[in-house]
Amino acid sequence: MELSVIVVSYNAGGSLRGCLSSALADLKSSGLESDAEIVVVDNNSSDPEIENVRNEIGFVEWISLPQNLGFSAGVNRGVASSSGKVVFLLNPDCEIQPGFFSTILKLYKSNQSYSVI
Numbered sequence: 001m002e003l004s005v006i007v008v009s010y011n012a013g014g015s016l017r018g019c020l021s022s023a024l025a026d027l028k029s030s031g032l033e034s035d036a037e038i039v040v041v042d043n044n045s046s047d048p049e050i051e052n053v054r055n056e057i058g059f060v061e062w063i064s065l066p067q068n069l070g071f072s073a074g075v076n077r078g079v080a081s082s083s084g085k086v087v088f089l090l091n092p093d094c095e096i097q098p099g100f101f102s103t104i105l106k107l108y109k110s111n112q113s114y115s116v117i
Contacts, residue, residue, distance in 0.1 A: 013049025
């Protein structure tokens with residue numbers, strides 16, 4: 001697995017839909033879909049929209065935490081369950097522009113001494 005995208009979410013149903021849709025669209029259009037994964041860590045959201053997003057959007061591993069453990073603990077859970085050589089943290093209120101993931105991977109591969117981009 002080349003790329004793991006980790007999204008930590010708490011009551012972000014509406015914005016999470018756009019975030020995941022844009023990330024999936026970019027992975028598909030750049031040919032990375034078969035070598036990437038998206039992991040959503042839900043911090044015990046009470047937003048009913050989360051379940052709708054979960055049912056609508058495939059290709060995503062969902063981790064539902066029993067309580068809100070906060071952002072850093074959510075990231076740690078997501079990274080622990082991921083298998084990508086490169087891990088990208090994506091906030092649920094962000095949308096990915098076309099070509100982003102392929103650009104970021106090229107940058108990483110151009111100098112593997114990078115630990116954070």
